[in-house]
Amino acid sequence: MSPGFRNLHPGVVSHGVDKMNQNTPTTTDIRRFGYYIPKPTGTMDIVVHGRVASEKNLTEFHEVISVIFKLQPIIFSFNVVERNYQELTDSIQELRSQLDNSLATNAEPISLIMDRNILIIQKISNFLSSATAFLAQTETQLRNVYKKGSPELNAWNEKRHKIHADNFSYFFLYELRNFNQHCSLPFSSLNIAGERVSENASMLFNINTMILRDGLFNIGFTWGEKNTKRILEQAAPEFELLPLIPEYFHFLSQLCLDAVQLQSVQLAGCASYFDVLHRTLKIPAGAVPVIYIGESTSKETPPSRREIIPMMQFKYLLREYSKLINMCETAL
Known part of the structure; x- marks a missing residue:
């Protein structure tokens, strides 16, 4: 050309x-x-x-460059997800570093943990909301470009629905956004434990955002019969949220790539x-x-x-x- x-x-x-x-x-x-x-x-x-x-x-000229303006909304929307994911990851690493420093400086760790707890809630909430926005906005953009019922839009939606059906991390975090938005915080407790591998070794901290499964159902939020059954079947009575997030982000990355590759x-x-x-x-x-x-x-x-x-x-x-x-x- x-x-x-x-x-x-x-x-x-x-x-x-x-x-x-x-x-x-x-x-x-x-x-x-x-x-x-x-x-x-x-x-x-x-x-x-x-x-x-x-x-x-x-x-x-305008026909050729139209691809830029078809894809920009999708890429920009995913960039928001990516930045929120990175900020969440950074906040966890920063908390570990600050806990290490608190031991060296005899700083009060309780106020630090409370402040970091709020920050992690904020970062997780931002990530979940931006992920849902990305999925909705990408579907809308594909519909605008290819029209409702087009093979391109149908193929992308089929891929998305299959990921939702096959992967607990995608399913749960997608649904957790609604729970977080309309009912309660995205996790039940922030657990921090420190241990030394030997007597003279430095303290190593583990940070876990725990979810009490049954607590999801006794707070007044309607999950729906199908979603409730899946959570009860696939989630432990107490499980950790953070390991699910990189998996969810990976699936979102793949869906963004699939949308871009259509062009x-x-x-x-x-x-x-x-x-x-x-x-x-x-x-x-x-x-x-x-x-x-x-x-x-x-x-x-x-x-x-x-x-x-x-x-x-x-x-x-x-x-x-x-x-x-x-x-x-x-x-x-």
């Missing part, structure tokens, strides 16, 4: 022009490709290519298109590629409006796509 304007040549070149007002009205909507280079002084060097982009060129052909096409465009325009390092809109008022003045070509957004998507692939392969 090519942008269709391999013979573009520089038209107006202006150095040191002040930042442009993108909302200035123009008398025409002709468009030319080009770029600008921001300067530390707040000005910019500008290149506007001479050939006017045809309607066919512009239609192809893998379009991603490859966009990469090829931008490669040709970059070479055609001879875009230097640090420059921002744009489409200039309207005519220049003089040879020394560039068009007053521009549309940024989303090459940076595309690079971000590719980086996140590659990261998802590595995460899912590593987890296996």
Whole structure:
């Protein structure tokens, strides 16, 4: 796939022009490709290519880059889940470190544990809520892109439902979000135990977020007969929450990857298109590629409006796509 304007040549070149007002009205909507280079002084060097982009060129351009805006909502939603997961992991590690320091400094550990308990509740609640939001938002985005009842949407939902049916961690944490949102805290107690492997060894702390299974059912929350039966059958009378979270995150990563891979052909096409465009325009390092809109008022003045070509957004998507692939392969 090519942008269709391999013979573009520089038209107006202006150095040191002040930042442009993108909302200035123009008398025409002709468009030319080009770029600008921001300067530390707040000005910019500008290149506007001479050939006017045809309607066919512009239609192809917007069709190719549409993959970026189809996938961005999915990736951004998953990024929120990922950040909440990392913050939860970090908060656990920070608590272990602070407990170690409390022994060395004779600090009062009870107030520390109470404060960390609240923080861990916050981080788990954030993670569960963002996970549910990601699943709902991704389904909505796929429905918008492929339409209700499409093979793509159906395949993604079937995968999600199978994971829910086959894996207690996914099932329980998905349902726990509703319990946490509408009824009570996400775990029953924060248990901290320290032990030494030998008399002269340092104290090692274990941190456990425990759930009392029967306590889930006597607090007034309606789990539903099917969910209640599954929890009673698959959960121990007392079980730990934290080990379930990495498993849940792995399944969410896989579902995000599956959603993105539905557009893998379009991603490859966009990469090829931008490669040709970059070479055609001879875009230097640090420059921002744009489409200039309207005519220049003089040879020394560039068009007053521009549309940024989303090459940076595309690079971000590719980086996140590659990261998802590595995460899912590593987890296996």
